[in-house]
Amino acid sequence: MDPSEVEFLAEKEVVKIIPNFSLDKVYLIGGDLGPFNPGLPVGCPRVAGSEPKTETEVSGLFLLHGWMLVSTVHADKLEEMRDLERKEDAFTPVPSPYYMELTKLLLNYASDNIPKADEIRTLVKDIWDTRVAKLRLSADSFISQMEAHAKLDNLTLMEINTIRSFLLDSLNCMYKLRSNLQPGSSKGQFTGLLIHKNLGRLGFGLPHGPFVTQKTFLGD
Amino acid sequence: MDTQSYLPVQPGVGMEENFLSLDDILLSHERLPIRTECVFPRLGFLEKSSDSQDIPEGTKMELPLWLSKGLYERKRRVLSVELPKVYREGWRTVFNADPNVVDLHKMGPYYYGLGSQMLHFDSPENPEIGQTLLQTFIGRFRRTMDSSQNAYNEDTSALVERLDCLEKTLFKSGQSGLNGFQSWEKGQASQLTASSLVLNYRKRKMTDVQP
Numbered sequence: 001m002d003p004s005e006v007e008f009l010a011e012k013e014v015v016k017i018i019p020n021f022s023l024d025k026v027y028l029i030g031g032d033l034g035p036f037n038p039g040l041p042v043g044c045p046r047v048a049g050s051e052p053k054t055e056t057e058v059s060g061l062f063l064l065h066g067w068m069l070v071s072t073v074h075a076d077k078l079e080e081m082r083d084l085e086r087k088e089d090a091f092t093p094v095p096s097p098y099y100m101e102l103t104k105l106l107l108n109y110a111s112d113n114i115p116k117a118d119e120i121r122t123l124v125k126d127i128w129d130t131r132v133a134k135l136r137l138s139a140d141s142f143i144s145q146m147e148a149h150a151k152l153d154n155l156t157l158m159e160i161n162t163i164r165s166f167l168l169d170s171l172n173c174m175y176k177l178r179s180n181l182q183p184g185s186s187k188g189q190f191t192g193l194l195i196h197k198n199l200g201r202l203g204f205g206l207p208h209g210p211f212v213t214q215k216t217f218l219g220d
Numbered sequence: 221m222d223t224q225s226y227l228p229v230q231p232g233v234g235m236e237e238n239f240l241s242l243d244d245i246l247l248s249h250e251r252l253p254i255r256t257e258c259v260f261p262r263l264g265f266l267e268k269s270s271d272s273q274d275i276p277e278g279t280k281m282e283l284p285l286w287l288s289k290g291l292y293e294r295k296r297r298v299l300s301v302e303l304p305k306v307y308r309e310g311w312r313t314v315f316n317a318d319p320n321v322v323d324l325h326k327m328g329p330y331y332y333g334l335g336s337q338m339l340h341f342d343s344p345e346n347p348e349i350g351q352t353l354l355q356t357f358i359g360r361f362r363r364t365m366d367s368s369q370n371a372y373n374e375d376t377s378a379l380v381e382r383l384d385c386l387e388k389t390l391f392k393s394g395q396s397g398l399n400g401f402q403s404w405e406k407g408q409a410s411q412l413t414a415s416s417l418v419l420n421y422r423k424r425k426m427t428d429v430q431p
Binding site for chain 2: 002004007104108136140146158162164166170173178180181
């Protein structure tokens with residue numbers, strides 16, 4: 001899965017905007033939006049939230065996601081989260097299943113509308129780094145203890161996505177190396193297929209018997 | 221995002237080989253030390269050290285894996301296969317002590333693959349070999365993972381030179397995860413680029429393409 005696909009999924013997440021325009025309720029397949037009144041916060045998917053700013057250039061459009069308010073009401077909430085994340089061994093619950101993607105999307109589109117944008121960016125990146133380090137640590141102990149299954153509580157899609165292909169490939173390899181240990185798993189004689197494959201590769205005909213006495217092989 | 225014009229077939233790793241995997245084809249050409257248990261008539265040309273027409277019983281020579289695997293039979297003893305020295309007791313102790321210090325590329329480069337294939341030949345040491353392979357993989361896993369997930373935009377040749385072929389494929393998939401994330405974070409993922417097939421096609425001269 002590509003990170004941009006994860007980002008696409010994140011765009012459905014509802015963010016709060018404070019519109020400075022008025023619009024009646026919009027009826028969409030995914031649900032109704034609005035009505036929009038200037039100054040009143042209203043929920044709206046991210047993908048729709050960014051549109052007014054870029055297209056109609058309504059200045060002062062305010063995009064927020066509750067947890068992102070570092071400045072005033074939820075002061076230091078992100079900092080608390082970061083400290084908790086560093087203290088705990090397990091993964092702590094994150095504010096949104098798409099926190100990384102939303103941070104990037106919102107800060108890139110509306111960094112001038114969000115107070116302390118730089119601080120938020122640093123804090124979220126700190127949380128991400130701590131979590132990825134933890135993820136790697138648990139992947140290592142998962143492999144070294146030869147576990148068969150794991151619960152991925154509180155992990156987000158983007159985090160899983162960065163390590164997915166590597167971890168799955170190594171688990172495959174480990175499974176095969178482990179099945180070597182099982183007595184009589186696929187042990188025993190070579191399959192006929194194998195020798196045919198190799199002889200065919202060298203341009204020999206298929207052997208019809210023990211090939212030391214085979215005439216074609218000897219090149220007579 | 222790396223797009224390829226074909227999908228490479230992964231090596232089979234365990235006792236089975238993948239028919240279409242390039243790595244497994246190369247693996248099947250690894251040479252094994254063997255000892256003949258019967259006369260091989262008129263095959264003396266394979267054994268360069270003697271001038272006789274036949275290969276006599278009890279000759280020590282090297283044969284590729286695919287041939288020894290085909291000739292080996294438990295009931296009718298045609299040849300006996302000796303363990304290559306990396307799988308013997310002495311090296312196994314080294315691997316068990318610290319798998320990270322070993323240069324598996326020099327030792328292999330198909331250490332895991334060949335080791336699994338060695339289990340086809342009945343040997344009293346088979347359980348230990350299988351155990352050592354698994355423990356070596358587990359012991360080296362952390363280093364492979366850390367280096368593949370952290371080396372962004374730098375020369376990785378120093379990191380992969382001591383890795384086994386199997387670990388190199390793992391390293392690559394780790395790198396693709398990291399590169400995908402980094403290019404998304406920098407905003408490169410949203411840019412549209414021309415397909416590599418189109419770019420390569422333009423480089424070719426029309427005279428080469430047309431019959």
